[in-house]
Amino acid sequence: MEDMSLTERAVTTDDIKITARNVQVYYGDTHAIKDVNVDILDKTVTAFIGPSGCGKSTFLRCLNRMNDTIDVARVEGEILLDGEDIYDKRVDPVQLRAKVGMVFQKPNPFPKSIYDNVAYGPKIHGLTKNKAELDQVVEDSLRKAALWNEVKDRLHAPGTGLSGGQQQRLCIARAVATSPEVLLMDEPCSALDPIATAQVEELIDELRANFSVVIVTHSMQQAARVSQRTAFFHLGNLVEYDDTDKIFTNPSDSRTESYITGRIG
Numbered sequence: 001m002e003d004m005s006l007t008e009r010a011v012t013t014d015d016i017k018i019t020a021r022n023v024q025v026y027y028g029d030t031h032a033i034k035d036v037n038v039d040i041l042d043k044t045v046t047a048f049i050g051p052s053g054c055g056k057s058t059f060l061r062c063l064n065r066m067n068d069t070i071d072v073a074r075v076e077g078e079i080l081l082d083g084e085d086i087y088d089k090r091v092d093p094v095q096l097r098a099k100v101g102m103v104f105q106k107p108n109p110f111p112k113s114i115y116d117n118v119a120y121g122p123k124i125h126g127l128t129k130n131k132a133e134l135d136q137v138v139e140d141s142l143r144k145a146a147l148w149n150e151v152k153d154r155l156h157a158p159g160t161g162l163s164g165g166q167q168q169r170l171c172i173a174r175a176v177a178t179s180p181e182v183l184l185m186d187e188p189c190s191a192l193d194p195i196a197t198a199q200v201e202e203l204i205d206e207l208r209a210n211f212s213v214v215i216v217t218h219s220m221q222q223a224a225r226v227s228q229r230t231a232f233f234h235l236g237n238l239v240e241y242d243d244t245d246k247i248f249t250n251p252s253d254s255r256t257e258s259y260i261t262g263r264i265g
């Protein structure tokens with residue numbers, strides 16, 4: 001099937017990048033994530049799928065402590081990045097988010113130039129010594145995000161003046177500029193047309209050479225195209241987590257089967 005072409009390159013590693021143990025998330029009295037345990041592999045694209053409201057975004061936000069920014073949210077359990085507890089009091093969430101970058105549903109470039117959007121992270125984290133190094137990081141990041149050729153002659157134009165697909169690739173460039181180890185993507189293509197979606201999907205496949213990528217998607221076709229591992233969530237539970245091919249061809253749980261065949265969701 002043509003749609004599966006990106007996943008023909010199989011998982012290349014067994015290295016675990018993120019471990020979640022007994023994770024619970026509450027919003028006030030709402031128990032949104034129920035005892036989730038999962039090992040997320042390095043240099044692999046992992047898709048989170050499931051019906052609306054099942055907790056995909058909530059769990060994704062646990063992985064770089066974005067839930068800290070929501071007053072009513074409470075996270076319990078353990079999440080380890082390379083064996084280190086990211087909820088340890090000594091961990092600075094801003095530093096953590098440089099290592100575990102995030103791309104959101106709607107492209108959200110800063111109201112700054114294309115150059116400054118990408119240079120912002122390396123500047124605030126002091127990652128470069130001089131202007132020449134910063135220029136290089138900006139160029140490398142825009143190349144990794146497959147945007148360099150389209151913007152190299154207008155780096156000082158506003159990022160908000162780009163098309164939606166270009167803005168999303170700019171946000172990806174901004175996220176990769178701090179050399180993250182993990183890239184979290186929350187429905188990164190939902191605001192994009194099919195051509196821009198295809199470009200971002202290609203890019204996701206390339207990024208996994210360097211990063212662990214976790215993507216929330218409503219599109220099962222997209223999960224099948226871009227991921228090697230898939231986690232199916234339902235009512236706050238992680239129902240099934242396996243190789244993407246297995247989830248879509250021979251799921252173990254009847255709830256997963258109902259979802260992929262369109263009976264729930």
Ligand SMILES: Nc1ncnc2c1ncn2[C@@H]1O[C@H](COP(=O)(O)OP(=O)(O)OP(=O)(O)O)[C@@H](O)[C@H]1O
Nearest residue numbers: 027030032051052053054055056057058059070072
């Ligand atoms: N900021 C919040 N405050 C209170 N409840 C929330 C908040 N964010 C999410 N929830 C609740 O937590 C549950 C899980 O929501 P979440 O957005 O994680 O699901 P999702 O699977 O990503 O949904 P969708 O596919 O619709 O984006 C839902 O019941 C939702 O109403």
